[in-house]
Amino acid sequence: MRRRLGFITVGSMVLAALTVAQPPAQAGATAAAGSATVAEARATIQGRPSTDADTAARLSIAYWTPERMRAARPAPMPDGVDAPDGEAADRPGRIGAPRDVAAPAAPRSSAATLNTAAAVSGHGTQAVNASPGVGRVFFTHNNENFFCSGGTINNPQANMVSTAGHCVHPGDGGSVWFDNWVYAPEFTEGKPLHGLWSAKEFTSVEGWVDWGYLWWDFAFVTMHPLDGDRLVHVTGGQGLSVNKSKTLSAMLLGYPAEAPYDGQSQYYAQGNIKAAGVQRVKLKDCPLNHGASGGPFLRAWDNDLRFGYVNSVMSYKFSGNMYGPYFDDDVLDIYTVAKNKQ
Template sequence: MRRKLGFVSVGAMLLASIAVAQPPARADAAPAGSSTASATVAEARATIHGRVSTDADAAASLGRAYWTPERMRAARPAPLPDGADTLDGEAADRPGRIGAPRDVATPAAPRSPASGPLATSAGAGPEAQAVNASPGVGRVFFTHNGDDFFCSGGTINNPQANLVSTAGHCVHPGDGGSVWYDNWAYAPEYTEGEELHGLWFAKEFTSVEGWVDWGYLWWDFAFVTMHPLHGDRLVDVTGGQGLSVNKSKSLSALLLGYPAEAPYDGLSQYYAQGNIKAAGVQRVKLKDCPLNRGASGGPFLRAWDNTLRFGYVNSVMSYKFSGNMYGPYFDDDVWDIYNVAKNKQ
């Protein structure tokens, strides 16, 4: 079933894309048994027009001048990486560190909560449900090789109230190079092409070498530290999702994002719902998911609270194969990277 989450109306599902010109895992990849190296944190300062911006006001001024409403509408959904159900080298590179199930961050409502629009089913039937759009999910914008693209992402309720989760391919091409994406911006609850909560700009990227150096899909996740906007912190304004690790690979999940290939337009939130399953060694999948390019980086959410409009991020959308949506499994490896990112100011 397809459902759309709009500001004033709703009616279809979504799923997103992945990074630009994304190569499959490299043939000269790290040797078998190199999971320690692959799990090493990879970090970079974000840039605007190729220059590191450490000042929030300057980032907002330069970024806002670049991302005009016309440029945002013209941005293309980032291409999804190529993948499969079984991936060579996964077991050797990421055998998994699955500890006790934990909720390492809890959902939080915005500082000044407001009732949101109702998402209604595009179809009919007894299985149709209503889902509220989340202020804790938004559209991501970035520039790569002179072209403008977009993905999806979600806020995380971290101690500094400034964190966004997304796919690794939405911050770096995964080619082993030193160039991370430029002009990285986040529009929470982007609806009908409008920024309901402003446009926020990245300060720092945190991912893993398994993605940045090798493009391994089982490491396709990242966290992005955001600048304040007009003195406010992102999660204080929009609220934030929780974060879970080591949960069951078979549970009910809600996927939220901004798919942009027909029948979707990428201008509002769409969702897909169902029971996820284990995929390979350290991935999960939602079968028969209609979401497509543009939704990549959007969250797999467990324990969704439709009144609060938040849940717990349990994975992020990475790629599609045979009609199924895949994402990296969130275990203690992901928790380690989150612990690096969560206190960055």
């Protein structure tokens, strides 16, 4: 079985003696050897390791001109199916007690001005405030510029972004992570309202990096300070939940760029998510599309605070439904590795 992205072919190993029919996740079970192992890499800018914050900011701003940001293409989502072979054996699930491992935090800066996300959704129209804790991600791969979405996480170092695995690495087993990776929180009308923040280090999982398994399609990115400030202090940050119900109300925020969307501001979709496969969730009839990859599934969304708890990230669409990996103790392990990185 293969998962194909527009810029790379992602191989998925078919595990022997398995059928498409999949048993329910078992609490306390462990993933197949290797897949749950952390995968890490230092970010690069113009092919060079991203070392100090001032140099990273200078090089990132020099590269990501307004023209390059406008010309960047939405990252292609992986192809997906509802129940791929091998999921039950590779990620049967480690579902512990439901936990909020990080709480939402408001920005310390008054610069995080209130904006309103465009009222476009497959689930009706309402006033939804844009979150300064959601932004557009830019990166380079094979000399082409792409963009995804991401969410700021309130971690101890105040420097974390959550996104999809396919927004940091092609998932082909190779060693090349995406170059020139920056985050523009609350990107609005084509402008980075709170500056361009440069990636320092990527933290994902071998199940995505080596095999491109959709149920592992998530990553955490720690960011350099900008002008001496830390990301969460400027924009605020989402909380993070694990082991929550697979059937709850969620707000999805991101930067879709295919009609009727333009990718220039935040858009939302809201509804009740459902369990999918073994360790994934989905929002049915979700209108968001390419460019929204990596944007958060937010539970307990507070429209006044403009934050919630990241409970998954947008991975791919299939039959009109938006899928994301289920956040359980496997995800908590990766977050724990990343959360204290300077």
